[in-house]
Amino acid sequence: MMVSECARCRARWFVRRLMCPKCGSEEIRAVEVQGEEEASTRLLVTPAGLPESYRVRLVRADNCFYLEMLNE
Ligand SMILES: [Zn+2]
Numbered sequence: 227m228m229v230s231e232c233a234r235c236r237a238r239w240f241v242r243r244l245m246c247p248k249c250g251s252e253e254i255r256a257v258e259v260q261g262e263e264e265a266s267t268r269l270l271v272t273p274a275g276l277p278e279s280y281r282v283r284l285v286r287a288d289n290c291f292y293l294e295m296l297n298e
Pocket of ligand 1: 232233234246248251
């Protein structure tokens with residue numbers, strides 16, 4: 227899965243950011259991480275503009291947890 231990483235302090239998040247909340251850097255890049263699925267669920271009530279239903283999963287990678295939205 228792809229996550230965002232700060233090029234300066236290497237903090238990572240599953241959401242896109244324009245600035246690192248940890249060090250203030252604006253150098254944010256996308257990096258791929260490999261992890262294991264810890265849990266998943268299907269959302270049936272979703273925000274406007276998103277699919278009527280989709281699956282989200284909690285993935286553990288590099289001792290961090292990430293939420294991933296799956297179009298399935
Ligand atoms: Zn940073």
